[in-house]
Amino acid sequence: MQEKDIANTAGGGCSQGSCGSNAEQMSHLPDAVREKVFNHPCYSEEAHHHYARMHVAVAPACNIQCHYCNRKYDCANESRPGVVSELLTPEQAEKKVLAVAANIPQMTVLGVAGPGDPLANPERTLATFRGLAEKAPDIKLCLSTNGLALPDHVDEIAALNVDHVTITINCVDPEVGAKIYPWIFWNNRRVRGVKAAQILIERQQKGLEMLVERGVLVKVNSVMIPGVNDEHLKEVSRIVKAKGAFLHNVMPLIAEPEHGTFYGVMGQRSPSQAELQALQDECAGDMNMMRHCRQCRADAVGLLGEDRGDEFTLDKIDQMEIDYAAAMAKRKAVHQAIEADRDAQRAAKARAAAGETLVPITALKRSAPKPAVAEQTRPVLMAVATAGQGVVNQHFGHAKEFLVYEASPAGVRFIGVRKADNYCEGGDTCGDGETKWDDILKALAGCEVMLCSRIGIGPWETLEQHGIRPDNEHAMEPIEDAVAAVYREMQQRGKLDDPAHSMPVSA
Amino acid sequence: MALEIIETCVNCWACEPLCPSSAIYEARPHFRIDAAKCTECDGDYAEAQCAGICPIEGAILDAKGLAVNPPGSLTGIPPERMQAVMAEIRAR
Structure with missing residues (x-):
């Protein structure tokens, strides 16, 4: 079954x-x-x-x-x-x-x-x-x-x-x-x-x-x-x-x-x-x-x-007194709050889809009606900096990884995770500034947009020079909504009529 | 007649429960074999159990002091290749 x-x-x-x-x-x-x-x-x-x-x-x-x-x-x-x-x-x-x-x-x-x-x-x-x-x-x-x-x-x-x-x-x-x-x-x-x-x-x-x-x-x-x-x-x-x-x-x-x-x-x-x-x-x-x-x-x-x-090494947990019965009650309340949040996000999505004509997020479902408009525009990869809760809520400079989504007339789909602080190579390469940018650009390869909550002006310019448009207009919005909104903006501004100008996805 | 665990041991515990003579014990900085108890599994198994599961080349020596699992025998990496790559990494 x-x-x-x-x-x-x-x-x-x-x-x-x-x-x-x-x-x-x-x-x-x-x-x-x-x-x-x-x-x-x-x-x-x-x-x-x-x-x-x-x-x-x-x-x-x-x-x-x-x-x-x-x-x-x-x-x-x-x-x-x-x-x-x-x-x-x-x-x-x-x-x-x-x-x-x-x-x-x-x-x-x-x-x-x-x-x-x-x-x-x-x-x-x-x-x-x-x-x-x-x-x-x-x-x-x-x-x-x-x-x-x-x-x-x-x-x-x-x-x-x-x-x-x-x-x-x-x-x-x-x-x-x-x-x-x-x-x-x-x-x-x-x-x-x-x-x-x-x-x-x-x-x-x-x-x-x-x-x-x-x-x-x-x-x-x-x-x-x-x-x-x-x-x-x-x-x-x-x-x-x-x-x-x-x-x-x-x-x-x-x-x-x-x-x-x-x-x-x-x-x-x-x-x-x-x-x-x-x-x-x-x-x-x-x-x-x-x-x-x-x-x-x-x-x-x-x-x-x-x-x-x-935060939880042996010497630290030795100092902690845990009342698990109390913890369990607190955990239950936190889980209920998370589920309420998720329900609200889902309901908002459903409402958006009902009134939406261009890029319905819920077009993820095969059975969903295909959008009539802009069927032809090309798909776009976007990277998202998030610290959890399913929303765009991370400062670019704090992102150790990016979630990559593909937006297309068919909807928004999750593609994968790209690590930006690649596996430690030991010695002098640890934390090196140039190496870090290499990792970030490698992680963002193929992406045309990078959504985050905030970003400094220097990194903004560096990303733009590499054909990646930073976007902090959608801070705190649910990720898939934000990606869909950026895609719609790109459609409306005619940005999707040209072939992708960013680097192709590669290692 | 006894095997010996030396300092390259990574304390992974794999050997300890396998020893038919209970000759292996946890110690610092690494596990040890009680030479008085070790039989090299003679009479119990066709091959010494600790050396049969040990993942670290060179960590277990035989009675003559030779590695039961010499370099390259477990990883399949030719020793000269390993040396060349490690030299290259050090030179960076």
Whole structure:
């Protein structure tokens, strides 16, 4: 049933804007699924503007090696999976979660994602879940795994109400897998090559099937590695969707020589933003795609894209006295206020759509009537600086990332996240002014407009010189409304009759 | 006859639960193997379990002091390539 409903939203590619699990797409999902994801920032693009998540680093051990991972790495300035600064015991993790939940009431989700594999450390991971299921029943529990040990733990996972599991599946073909995984540890041996990949793939697929049978919501993460599995991921997407995965998250490979990973050292390139987007669009023909992933650390805390881990180090939480009953009441009130806000935003959108003739936002829906006017104007990419709540509310200078939207006569669709403070390269390049502008311009490649709440005159001029028009006229407006309004202005001023003058999207 | 964990260990805990002799223990700055207890898994497994799961090349030495997992054997990165890239990074 879930499959059928997802298929309804997904068939025929996403040029009409049905990609990403946005509000419109959510409305097609069965109630039971919608109930599970409406406030889960990692499973719902819309929810991620409002709700926060945290990971606790309780799982240090791993049972496989991936060519994009280096177990030696631990840097406080890095934001990528597998990296972590402070390993926690289950008791410490529980205390940290309660402290964060009390202080960041919009935190709804606790995940165990490493820094190794949560199910290669089943006692630590499950002890953490057990403690929290009892003490903080208002927090959703999830975990992310490579899948090798998954079939052995599916029943415990389901029994503990861990209702969101992410499996990283990079391939379904062992020949491809042998280029991604040098070895696995299986049945008391280190197994290598195609045989290792074959075992891993079988276990991943079996785990996926078992979770779906038990009603656990499954997201599949795939790392896009150009020349290795990029074409192959289309098949992966078809297969995992057919088996009942709810969402597919195709993420770009992160590989720099400084990371000391096989891919980094051997010079394997990462995909360009255009390549990633093209593959996500192709896979979207088959299933729900996720485009707002931040590939966060195994100890991240806060809204996606922010990390407040520094506020909750072990020595700091030791000083905190948490009354969780009181915190739970406060959390409930905050969640109700967020939902009231979201309802108001949705209602305003519906009203705008009813009276709108040019660019109805709700034309995201296939069934919505096509606008009669300006059918011909070209699509425009716009970048948005936001600190959450689904509105344009961030100073350009504070933006560490931009959300990119495409506006067209068909509506506004979310394209993806572009990080502007790219992965730390260590040493002298950290925080360097010129490097920062390089990162920002790379992040904004292909965008013609950058919406923010405020921006200084210097940066304004720099952006204009690079063909990107800054816009702070729509501060505090809901993002999709603001993007649609700017698009209408461009239509009315005849700006869309010419081909795009900005740089094409590229790395 | 005993294996040894040396300072390149990253304290990932992977080996500790696998040891059939309970010879591995948490210590600072890194995990250690109790040489009196270690059997190199002889009689229990075909290969030493700690060295079989350890992700760090060179972190576990055999009784002769040689790396059970020498450079390049786990990551697949040829050692000369690793050295060249690291030299390049240092020269920046």
